[in-house]
Amino acid sequence: MKEQNKPIGIFDSGVGGSSIWKEIITLLPSEDTVFLADSKYAPYGKRSKKEILELSIKNTEKLLEFDCKIIVVACNTATTNAIKELRSSYNIPFIGIEPAIKPAAIHTKTNKVGVLATKGTLSSELFAKTSDLYAQNIEVIEVIGTGLVELIEDGKIESTEMYDLLHSYIQPLIEKNIDYLVLGCTHYPYLIPILKNILPDNVTIIDSGEAVARQTKAILTQHQLLNPVSDRSSYHRLYSNATIDTLKEIIKPTLSNYSAEKLDF
Numbered sequence: 001m002k003e004q005n006k007p008i009g010i011f012d013s014g015v016g017g018s019s020i021w022k023e024i025i026t027l028l029p030s031e032d033t034v035f036l037a038d039s040k041y042a043p044y045g046k047r048s049k050k051e052i053l054e055l056s057i058k059n060t061e062k063l064l065e066f067d068c069k070i071i072v073v074a075c076n077t078a079t080t081n082a083i084k085e086l087r088s089s090y091n092i093p094f095i096g097i098e099p100a101i102k103p104a105a106i107h108t109k110t111n112k113v114g115v116l117a118t119k120g121t122l123s124s125e126l127f128a129k130t131s132d133l134y135a136q137n138i139e140v141i142e143v144i145g146t147g148l149v150e151l152i153e154d155g156k157i158e159s160t161e162m163y164d165l166l167h168s169y170i171q172p173l174i175e176k177n178i179d180y181l182v183l184g185c186t187h188y189p190y191l192i193p194i195l196k197n198i199l200p201d202n203v204t205i206i207d208s209g210e211a212v213a214r215q216t217k218a219i220l221t222q223h224q225l226l227n228p229v230s231d232r233s234s235y236h237r238l239y240s241n242a243t244i245d246t247l248k249e250i251i252k253p254t255l256s257n258y259s260a261e262k263l264d265f
Contacts, residue, residue: 001067004227007032007237008216009068011059014042014153015240015247016187017074020097023213024072025236025255028220030227032234034066035074036265039242043149044077045118045185052120056082060090062265066237069225072216073097076117076184080124093219098126099184100206102134107204108180112139114173117184119144127184141176143169145185152187155246163194170198183207190250239263 008031010021015037025033036059038044044052056078063071072095073079073086079096087094099121104113113135121127122142131140151162173181179202183189189207199205220226236258240247244262251260 003069004225006067006069007034008070008072008220009034009036009063009066010072010074011036011038011056011063011078012074012186013044013055013077014039014149014187015250016149016152016185016190018238018247018250019186019189019207020072020074020209020212021236021238022251023209024216025234027210027213027217028226030230030232030234032227033236034063034068035236035238036062037238037240037242037247038265039153039240039246042153042242043118044075045120045144045149047120049081052078052081053085056086057089058265060086064090064092068092070095070216070220070223072212074186074212076186077120077124080121080126093223093225095212095216095219097186097208097212098130099182100208100211101130101140101182104180104182104204104206105135105138108138110177110179111137112141112176112178114141114143114170114176114178114181115184116143116145116169116181116188118149119146121184139176141173141178143173145169145188148191149185149187152190153242153246155249157190158194162191166191166194167198170195174200174203179203181205233257237261239265241265
């Protein structure tokens with residue numbers, strides 16, 4: 001198979017990375033994809049750097065078995081803890097994702113920005129460097145979203161438990177007068193409808209999905225890996241190593257040309 005015809009590989013600690021997958025297939029409708037939801041080991045945010053690296057290598061190896069031409073690490077925690085090692089170990093382009101602090105820091109009027117993320121992301125060296133680089137004169141208020149990923153993985157996005165938990169995390173940020181909330185986990189975009197009900201109208205929510213899709217297109221173009229047939233019918237394979245039900249429910253409204261299956265990896 002020609003390199004350009006190979007699929008884009010995407011992995012996350014669970015179903016959350018499908019928020020990135022949706023942005024990629026919207027921007028690149030002619031590209032095939034393979035998405036791995038590593039839900040069996042979710043969430044990565046409470047794991048050690050060594051564990052996160054081992055899981056990221058496992059997922060990379062599986063995507064290479066599917067003959068992927070590029071790998072998108074659709075997980076903030078895996079990016080901040082493992083992407084440097086992945087790039088040095090494999091001869092394939094990697095796209096990472098990290099909290100979008102830069103646009104929030106540039107546009108904030110109150111000079112106070114909230115970041116909702118996992119412990120693994122907030123405690124990483126890469127996150128610290130990004131904050132130091134772009135938010136020197138900004139107060140960045142970090143909140144660890146303990147329990148949110150688990151509820152999403154269990155299909156409880158619209159539950160009372162989810163609302164109460166989110167409210168407990170967001171209310172202190174509101175009291176601090178933030179005007180931007182940065183979502184530092186790819187699961188969290190699925191919580192935006194609830195967040196909009198909790199946050200005041202003057203608070204802007206930022207996630208990294210569109211930026212990651214644009215970067216994926218840019219790197220594919222740079223490496224001459226874009227599929228040359230622009231009007232082809234693409235196909236998408238999605239796998240979870242836990243229950244497939246939550247993943248199916250989340251992607252169901254998106255498109256019809258896909259398969260979603262449980263797979264051991």
